[in-house]
Every structure is written in C-alpha cells, then in structure tokens.
Amino acid sequence: MTMTTLPIQVQLTETKKPKPDSETLEFGRVFTDHMFIADYTEGQGWHDHRIVPYAPLSLDPASIIFHYGQTVFEGLKAYSSEDGVIRLFRPEENMKRMNLSSDRLCMPQIDEELALSGLLQLIEIDKDWIPNAEGTSLYIRPFIISTEKFLGVAPSRSYRFMIILSPVGSYYKEGIHPIKIKVESDYVRAVSGGTGTAKTAGNYASALKAQQVADAQGYSQVLWLDGVERKYVEEVGSMNIFFKINGEIITPAVNGSILEGITRKSILELLRHWEFPVTERKVSMDEISSAYENGQLEEIFGTGTAAVISPVGELNWKGEKMVVNNMEIGALSKKIYDTLTGIQTGKVKDPFDWVIELNQNLVKQL
Amino acid sequence: MTMTTLPIQVQLTETKKPKPDSETLEFGRVFTDHMFIADYTEGQGWHDHRIVPYAPLSLDPASIIFHYGQTVFEGLKAYSSEDGVIRLFRPEENMKRMNLSSDRLCMPQIDEELALSGLLQLIEIDKDWIPNAEGTSLYIRPFIISTEKFLGVAPSRSYRFMIILSPVGSYYKEGIHPIKIKVESDYVRAVSGGTGTAKTAGNYASALKAQQVADAQGYSQVLWLDGVERKYVEEVGSMNIFFKINGEIITPAVNGSILEGITRKSILELLRHWEFPVTERKVSMDEISSAYENGQLEEIFGTGTAAVISPVGELNWKGEKMVVNNMEIGALSKKIYDTLTGIQTGKVKDPFDWVIELNQNLVKQL
Ligand SMILES: Cc1ncc(COP(=O)(O)O)c(C=O)c1O
Ligand SMILES: Cc1ncc(COP(=O)(O)O)c(C=O)c1O
Numbered sequence: 001m002t003m004t005t006l007p008i009q010v011q012l013t014e015t016k017k018p019k020p021d022s023e024t025l026e027f028g029r030v031f032t033d034h035m036f037i038a039d040y041t042e043g044q045g046w047h048d049h050r051i052v053p054y055a056p057l058s059l060d061p062a063s064i065i066f067h068y069g070q071t072v073f074e075g076l077k078a079y080s081s082e083d084g085v086i087r088l089f090r091p092e093e094n095m096k097r098m099n100l101s102s103d104r105l106c107m108p109q110i111d112e113e114l115a116l117s118g119l120l121q122l123i124e125i126d127k128d129w130i131p132n133a134e135g136t137s138l139y140i141r142p143f144i145i146s147t148e149k150f151l152g153v154a155p156s157r158s159y160r161f162m163i164i165l166s167p168v169g170s171y172y173k174e175g176i177h178p179i180k181i182k183v184e185s186d187y188v189r190a191v192s193g194g195t196g197t198a199k200t201a202g203n204y205a206s207a208l209k210a211q212q213v214a215d216a217q218g219y220s221q222v223l224w225l226d227g228v229e230r231k232y233v234e235e236v237g238s239m240n241i242f243f244k245i246n247g248e249i250i251t252p253a254v255n256g257s258i259l260e261g262i263t264r265k266s267i268l269e270l271l272r273h274w275e276f277p278v279t280e281r282k283v284s285m286d287e288i289s290s291a292y293e294n295g296q297l298e299e300i301f302g303t304g305t306a307a308v309i310s311p312v313g314e315l316n317w318k319g320e321k322m323v324v325n326n327m328e329i330g331a332l333s334k335k336i337y338d339t340l341t342g343i344q345t346g347k348v349k350d351p352f353d354w355v356i357e358l359n360q361n362l363v364k365q366l
Numbered sequence: 367m368t369m370t371t372l373p374i375q376v377q378l379t380e381t382k383k384p385k386p387d388s389e390t391l392e393f394g395r396v397f398t399d400h401m402f403i404a405d406y407t408e409g410q411g412w413h414d415h416r417i418v419p420y421a422p423l424s425l426d427p428a429s430i431i432f433h434y435g436q437t438v439f440e441g442l443k444a445y446s447s448e449d450g451v452i453r454l455f456r457p458e459e460n461m462k463r464m465n466l467s468s469d470r471l472c473m474p475q476i477d478e479e480l481a482l483s484g485l486l487q488l489i490e491i492d493k494d495w496i497p498n499a500e501g502t503s504l505y506i507r508p509f510i511i512s513t514e515k516f517l518g519v520a521p522s523r524s525y526r527f528m529i530i531l532s533p534v535g536s537y538y539k540e541g542i543h544p545i546k547i548k549v550e551s552d553y554v555r556a557v558s559g560g561t562g563t564a565k566t567a568g569n570y571a572s573a574l575k576a577q578q579v580a581d582a583q584g585y586s587q588v589l590w591l592d593g594v595e596r597k598y599v600e601e602v603g604s605m606n607i608f609f610k611i612n613g614e615i616i617t618p619a620v621n622g623s624i625l626e627g628i629t630r631k632s633i634l635e636l637l638r639h640w641e642f643p644v645t646e647r648k649v650s651m652d653e654i655s656s657a658y659e660n661g662q663l664e665e666i667f668g669t670g671t672a673a674v675i676s677p678v679g680e681l682n683w684k685g686e687k688m689v690v691n692n693m694e695i696g697a698l699s700k701k702i703y704d705t706l707t708g709i710q711t712g713k714v715k716d717p718f719d720w721v722i723e724l725n726q727n728l729v730k731q732l
Contacts, residue, residue, distance in 0.1 A: 028517025031428060056424040061530050062397060066511050069435040069567025070574065106574040141517060145432050151394025151507060151532060153570050153604060155578065164427050166517060186559060191593040193554030195572040201435025202568015204519050206561040208436065208472040212521065227557040228594050238519060 008036075008118055010125070013053035022131035025169030027306070028139065032126040032165040036118045039147075040108050042157035049114070051122050054164065064146035064156045069201045072101035073143035075238075075305050076262075077168075078123055078358070080130040080138070081345040086123065086358035089344050091116055091140075093262045098142060101198035106155040107144060115142065119163055123358060126165055135170025171307040176329050176337070178313025179302075181236060182219035183285060184210050185318055189234065189257075191227030196234075196257035203259075207237060219316060221302070225285065226257065233283045239302030239310060240264035243283060244332055246296040253280040263303040267336055269352060276332075285317055292322040299330030308344075309337040374402075374484055376491070379419035388497035391535030393672070394505065398492035398531040402484045405513075406474050408523035415480070417488050420530065430512035430522040435567045438467035439509035441604075441671050442628075443534075444489055444724070446496040446504070447711040452489065452724035455710050457482055457506075459628045464508060467564035472521040473510060481508065485529055489724055492531055501536025537673040542695050542703070544679025545668075547602060548585035549651060550576050551684055555600065555623075557593030562600075562623035569625075573603060585682060587668070591651065592623065599649045605668030605676060606630035609649060610698055612662040619646040629669040633702055635718060642698075651683055658688040665696030674710075675703040 013033045020030045031054050038049040064070050074094040079087045095112035102109060119140065123130075130138040142163045146156030187210035190196025195203055207222075214222045223241065224234040233252050235241055240261040242251045249271055254260050271278040291297040300312035313327035324330075329337075342348025343355060379399045386396045397420050404415040430436050440460040445453045461478035468475060485506065489496075496504040508529045512522030553576035556562025561569055573588075580588045589607065590600040599618050601607055606627040608617045615637055620626050637644040657663040666678035679693035690696075695703075708714025709721060 028428070029515070035427060054427070056426050058422040058424050060422050061401060061420070061528055062394070062507075062532075066431065066437065067439055067507070067509060067567060068570035068574075069437070070571045071432065071435065073433055104575060105571055106578050139517070141428075141433070143433060149395070151505070153573065153577070155574055162427055166428070188557050188559030191554050191557040191560070193552060193593060194557070194560075195568070200568070200571060201433060202561070202566070202571050204434035205436045205471055205566060205568050207519065208434075208521055209470060211519070212472050227559060 007049065008121055009048070009050040010121070011050065011052045012125070019129060020167060022133045022136050022167070022169070025131060025136060025167055027168045028166050030166055032129040032167070034122060034125050035165075036122045036163035038110075038118070038161045040159040040161065046108070046110065046161070049118055051118070051125060057160070059147060060149040062149045062151055064148050064150060067151060068146070068153055069205070070105055070107065070146035070156055071144060071201050072098055072105055072107060073141060073199055073201075074098045076140045077305060077344075078130055078138040078140060079344050080127075080132045081347070082132075083346055085346055086127060086130060087344060087346055088356045088358070090262055090266065090354050091119065091356060093265070094142065097199065097260070097262070098144070101200055102144065104195055104198040105200055107146070107159060110144070110161060115161070120358060122163055122165065127358070129165065129167050131167045131169075133170065135172060137168055139166045139168045141166065176311065178311040178324070178327050178329060179220045180218065180314040180316070181221050181223050181312050182214040182217060183315060183317040184214070184222040184224055185230065186210070188227035189224040192256040194257065197254075197259060199259060211237060223315065231284045231286065233285065233288070234258050236302045238306060239304035242267065242301050242303060243288065243297070244299035244330065245291045246298070247277065249276055249278040249332070250283050251278075251280055252283055255282075261304055263305060263308060263340070266340065266352075266354065267303055270336065270339060273351070288315070289317060289320065289322070297322065297324060299333055300324050301330070301333040301336075308340050309333050373415065374487055375414070375416040376487070377416065377418045378491070385495060386533060388499045388502050388533070388535070391497060391502060391533055393534050394532050396532060398495040398533070400488060400491050401531075402488045402529035404476075404484070404527045406525040406527065412474070412476065412527070415484055417484070417491060423526070425513060426515040428515045428517055430514050430516060433517060434512070434519055435571070436471055436473065436512035436522055437510060437567050438464055438471055438473060439507060439565055439567075440464045442506045443671060443710075444496055444504040444506060445710050446493075446498045447713070448498075449712055451712055452493060452496060453710060453712055454722045454724070456628055456632065456720050457485065457722060459631070460508065463565065463626070463628070464510070467566055468510065470561055470564040471566055473512070473525060476510070476527060481527070486724060488529055488531065493724070495531065495533050497533045497535075499536065501538060503534055505532045505534045507532065542677065544677040544690070544693050544695060545586045546584065546680040546682070547587050547589050547678050548580040548583060549681060549683040550580070550588040550590055551596065552576070554593035555590040558622040560623065563620075563625060565625060577603060589681065597650045597652065599651065599654070600624050602668045604672060605670035608633065608667050608669060609654065609663070610665035610696065611657045612664070613643065615642055615644040615698070616649050617644075617646055618649055621648075627670055629671060629674060629706070632706065632720065633669055636702065636705060639717070654681070655683060655686065655688070663688065663690060665699050666690050667696070667699040667702075674706050675699050
C-alpha cells in the first residue's frame with residue numbers, strides 16, 4: 001500500500017494527561033492526548049485536516065446529529081507487542097466500510113488513503129498511550145457527524161470527521177470464558193431495505209432495549225433473527241456469528257441486513273486457506289436446534305474487533321437452553337483466536353498481508 | 367390541566383438577536399434567544415432545570431449521542447393569532463409521546479408537567495419571536511441526548527433535555543398544492559420489533575436515502591410500506607396517511623412500526639365527532655390501486671404537525687401513476703384543514719379542549 005503525503009496541520013497539547021494503569025483499563029472510557037479532525041463543507045469538500053489536542057466539541061443545539069442521527073463510525077485496534085512494533089489489522093478495510101456506511105446515510109465519501117495516513121500520524125503522536133500488557137490494545141474510533149444547523153429532515157451540508165483513540169484492557173483478563181447468548185424473539189435489529197449493513201448510530205440505539213432485557217435474564221448478548229420471518233440467524237450485538245455443525249463451518253451470508261465484519265471476512269479467508277469446509281448461507285434456528293438435538297452442534301463463536309473470537313457456551317432460544325461444547329472453548333475457536341491474535345501482535349506469520357506496521361509506513365510517508 | 371410550580375432558573379440574554387422577516391422565513395434555520403435545559407445524572411435524576419441564552423453545546427467527542435444515537439425528540443407548534451393569544455395544540459400529548467419514545471430507547475422518563483411548564487415559561491420569555499403572519503408559527507423542538515463519555519454500547523448514565531424554538535414560515539405560502547408521492551419499494555423505514563413507533567434519530571437517518579432517490583425523480587415524499595410483506599401502507603416521511611375510498615376514510619392502524627401522530631389522532635377524533643365512517647386498519651397498495659381503477663379513490667392526505675394536512679395529488683407505485691382528485695385538494699381534506707388550523711389559531715371553537723392558551727396557563731402557574 002502506498003500512502004499519500006498530506007498537509008495535516010499538527011498542534012500538540014501543552015498538558016499531557018496521566019496515562020491509565022494498563023491492569024485496570026476498561027473499554028472506551030479514557031482517551032489519548034490528541035485527535036484527528038477534518039471538516040466538510042458542501043461545495044468545498046473535506047478541508048482543514050488536522051491533529052489537535054483532545055477536547056470537547058462545540059455544536060449548535062440544532063445540529064442535525066442531535067436530531068436525525070446522520071452519522072457513521074468505525075472501530076479497529078492498534079497493537080503494541082514485545083518486539084516494539086505497533087501493528088494495525090486491515091485498517092484500509094475499515095476506511096472502505098466507513099465509505100459504504102456513508103453512502104447509505106447520504107454522507108460524503110472520505111479519501112480512504114488520506115484518512116489512513118491521518119490515523120497513522122495520530123497514532124505516532126500518541127503512541128506512548130498504547131498499552132502493552134498481554135491482550136491490551138489501542139481502540140481506534142473514526143466517526144463522522146452531521147453538523148449543519150437545520151431542523152429539516154435532509155442530508156446535512158456540513159460534516160466533521162474525527163478519529164479518537166482509547167487504550168483498552170484485555171477482553172479476556174481471566175482467560176476466555178464462553179458467553180451465554182439469548183436468541184431475540186421480540187425485538188429486531190435491522191431488516192433488508194433498512195440500515196443494517198451500515199455502521200451507523202441508529203442500529204445501536206435500537207439494540208439497547210433487547211440487550212437490557214437479556215442482561216436482566218443473565219445473558220450477556222442477544223442473537224438477532226431476521227426481521228421478516230424471524231427464523232434466520234443474523235448476528236450478535238457487535239459480532240458476526242459462526243456455527244460448527246457436524247464438521248462444517250457456517251456463517252450467515254451477507255444479506256442486506258447484517259454488518260459485514262472485517263473479523264468475519266478474515267476468518268472466512270483463513271478457513272479457506274486452511275481448506276476447512278466453510279459456507280456462507282442462511283441458517284435457521286430450527287436447523288441449529290436440530291443439530292443440537294442430534295449432538296452435531298459442535299461450536300458457536302462470535303467474531304468482532306473487540307474480542308476477536310467470543311465462544312458461545314449457551315444459546316437460549318425461547319427457553320430452550322442449548323449448551324455448546326460443555327461451556328468450553330472449542331478447538332477450532334481456539335485455533336482461530338490464536339492465529340488471528342498472533343498475526344495482530346506479530347507472533348504468527350501473516351501470509352495475507354493483513355497487518356500494517358506503523359513505523360515502516362510512516363517512514364514511507366514522511 | 368394543573369401546572370406544577372417549578373424551580374426553573376432563568377438567565378436572560380444580554381444580546382438579543384435580530385428577528386427574521388416573517389415573509390421569508392424558512393423551516394428550522396433560525397432560533398430564538400433562549401433555550402430550556404435540564405440535566406440527568408444516574409442516581410440523582412433530572413436536575414438543574416433552567417432557561418438560558420441560546421448557545422452552542424460543549425460535548426466530549428466520546429459522548430454516546432455521537433456514536434450510538436441514543437436520543438429522542440418531539441415537534442409541536444405555538445400559534446400567535448389576531449386576538450393576541452398564544453396557543454399550543456395538545457402539547458401534553460407530545461410530552462407523553464416523548465416518554466414513550468424514551469422508554470423504547472432505554473432513556474429516563476421526564477416529568478411531563480414540569481417539562482410543559484418549562485416550555486410555557488420559555489415561550490413567554492421569547493414570545494416576541496412568534497411570527498403572526500397567516501400560516502406562520504413557532505416550531506418547538508424538545509429533545510433529549512445521551513451525554514455520557516463512553517464507547518461501550520449501553521444506555522447512557524447521563525442525559526441532557528433541551529427545548530429550542532424556531533419561528534417558521536407558512537407551509538402553504540402559495541396556497542395548498544397537492545404533493546406527488548412515490549411509494550417506496552426498495553427501502554424500508556421500520557419493521558415491527560424495531561424503533562418505528564418512537565420519535566428517534568435513527569428512523570430519520572435511515573429515511574434519507576429513499577427521500578434522495580424520490581427527490582431526483584420529482585417526488586416530494588415517499589410512502590413507506592411495511593418491512594415484512596412490502597404490501598401494506600405505513601406512513602409518509604413525517605406524516606401519517608389517510609385515504610378516502612368510496613366514502614370511507616381509512617388510515618393504517620397503529621401496528622408497532624408507525625409513529626402515532628398527534629394530528630392523526632386528532633383527525634380520528636374529529637371525524638368520529640362528525641360521524642364520518644372512519645376505520646383504522648391494514649391498507650394494502652393492491653387495495654389502493656383497485657380503488658383507483660374503479661374510480662373510488664377519492665382523496666389521500668398526509669397529516670402531521672408541519673403542514674397539518676398535506677393533500678396527495680399523485681401516487682406513483684412502481685411506475686403506475688394514480689392521480690387523485692384531479693390534483694386538487696379534496697373537500698374533506700379542506701374541511702379538516704380549516705377546522706384544525708381554525709382551532710389552533712382560535713378562529714374555530716375547540717370542543718375538545720385541545721388548545722392551551724399561554725397567558726391563561728402562566729397565570730395559573732406563577
Ligand atoms: C453490528 C456489528 N456486527 C458485527 C461486527 C463485527 O465487525 P468487525 O469484525 O469489523 O469488528 C460489529 C463490530 O464492528 C458490529 O458492530
Ligand atoms: C415519522 C412521522 N410520522 C408521523 C408524524 C406526524 O406526527 P404528528 O401529527 O404528531 O406531528 C411525524 C411528525 O411528527 C413523523 O415524524
């Protein structure tokens with residue numbers, strides 16, 4: 001990949017914040033010293049790309065973002081490892097997906113290379129914030145908000161693109177524990193023709209209620225079904241889902257309502273590289289339930305940036321509890337987890353060219 | 367209705383803005399001198415109810431509102447008439463609906479009376495902003511945004527409730543012209559189990575794309591169909607919809623995916639009061655199309671706060687163009703429009719007790 005050299009203005013902070021203890025880090029509560037910003041004005045395009053001290057935004061109360069949620073976001077991570085190298089996992093895929101999301105939301109496209117270059121510079125500036133305890137990382141949140149001061153329901157004529165960074169703790173502080181998931185029968189996340197394929201605010205707002213109900217019942221996530229027939233598996237809160245049934249690995253096909261995860265995509269490539277039998281297709285809950293009854297439901301795992309692999313130990317479908325692989329992580333889940341996290345941290349060879357090493361790229365660029 | 371006396375702190379502006387010319391007013395671009403604010407903190411509830419000068423908000427870039435769209439809003443109007451009285455139309459219904467929306471979005475309930483009381487005080491302070499040319503009004507936008515600085519997908523632990531006011535021009539500057547509407551076959555607004563019944567940002571963000579396509583085809587709005595069978599009529603952009611077929615008035619029943627409009631509700635009450643045959647039920651596009659072919663499709667109108675009544679002159683369903691009532695406003699549409707706008711401006715007697723007069727209520731209250 002080649003990087004564009006950019007006129008990014010950099011203004012460094014005068015008061016660096018204390019860094020958090022990497023042992024007690026939570027997710028998404030602490031942010032680094034700087035942020036990347038670019039503004040969009042109709043007729044002018046994106047302008048004023050800059051890295052500035054992390055600070056509050058000042059927005060008119062009538063800004064479209066507060067009323068009609070015209071916004072998209074992304075989520076990815078940078079990893080710092082024992083070898084001192086800072087790595088990013090397929091960040092160009094996130095920039096590409098952000099543009100797909102923006103298209104659905106009638107928002108302007110960003111220059112993906114330029115955004116990536118801004119991100120790399122930002123990380124370089126705040127690299128001391130990347131925790132390096134096992135399993136920790138720097139969570140990266142690019143997002144674009146609509147800023148026009150207007151109460152009419154119409155695409156905004158101005159936007160702000162920002163990237164903020166948050167050091168996050170290990171997802172698996174006490175080892176990998178399979179999670180319990182509730183199959184959602186009342187609420188629907190997205191339907192074909194809606195915004196399910198985009199990473200946009202409304203999809204997450206609408207998911208809160210089902211999550212709250214599931215929490216109260218002792219389930220850590222919900223598994224969404226399709227909104228039309230309420231039969232087919234879609235995805236989990238912030239993860240795609242895979243099933244291993246009688247040796248075959250199955251994940252719901254991209255269908256116009258699920259988010260196409262970058263972890264999902266990478267796992268499909270990995271499994272095909274390994275020559276495992278893997279299928280993208282419709283999967284009904286009836287099929288899962290029969291497989292369970294026949295003793296063929298071997299593994300279930302969620303996939304996403306946050307946890308990489310999240311084995312599912314129990315699935316509750318309308319009261320029917322399916323315990324998977326004895327509530328233990330399956331061999332395949334473990335193999336995928338070790339391979340992906342190994343590639344992300346440079347401990348396993350990356351035959352796919354998925355990883356971008358920070359220093360090397362900045363050298364190319366500056 | 368009784369009003370609660372409230373400890374609302376009032377801080378008046380020192381620099382009043384110039385008022386716009388009421389002849390050239392647009393919708394939702396100009397705001398008055400003050401705004402109402404209340405803050406919510408978990409454990410403490412709503413606090414610091416205040417009226418302050420209209421000013422930008424300062425929010426952390428990691429605030430939940432920017433990422434996951436946890437927010438609700440309302441829209442209503444205040445009317446100033448020749449008799450010098452300022453009137454609001456069923457504002458308590460908006461506060462009630464805001465609480466219903468909040469419930470769907472896992473947001474805290476507001477005290478409806480207190481919010482209404484705050485609104486009336488705010489209008490009293492900014493009442494010189496209410497335009498009084500025929501058809502003009504003061505648009506009122508209550509909204510609640512999630513303010514916690516946190517990137518986890520979970521209900522926010524802090525919120526801000528605001529009310530802002532915008533003087534708006536007449537919807538029908540050049541007389542009532544029936545609009546052309548496209549029946550949407552590709553995109554879906556909402557599905558049962560989703561957030562369609564709530565007035566929340568994501569529903570509007572997801573609607574932008576279909577609207578953009580319709581615009582380009584010369585249609586001013588889209589008519590949404592149900593997301594499951596794509597057969598039944600739901601509602602228009604920001605309006606509910608009514609059909610008059612062979613003497614019967616029909617509107618889609620509240621079904622778990624449409625917004626229950628206050629104008630819709632009022633029109634149903636009015637029609638029943640007039641003893642017109644009116645039905646809330648499922649209406650398919652097939653039925654509309656057959657009625658059209660049989661010459662029984664007499665009137666179609668949209669209903670909502672913005673235009674009150676918006677007659678539909680053409681409906682385009684997959685290329686089939688149905689011209690309604692010769693592109694002219696129908697007699698019933700006109701009768702409802704005159705009655706409702708008459709009640710709203712005090713020119714027609716209000717037998718339903720729908721109108722709140724500002725002065726009278728402030729006297730009750732202060
Ligand atoms: C709804 C949803 N599905 C799936 C995923 C997994 O996507 P990825 O693997 O790109 O993190 C995410 C998280 O980004 C998500 O928010
Ligand atoms: C989606 C939607 N449907 C219907 C309506 C009409 O509701 P009301 O009559 O309360 O203005 C609105 C506007 O508020 C709306 O946004």
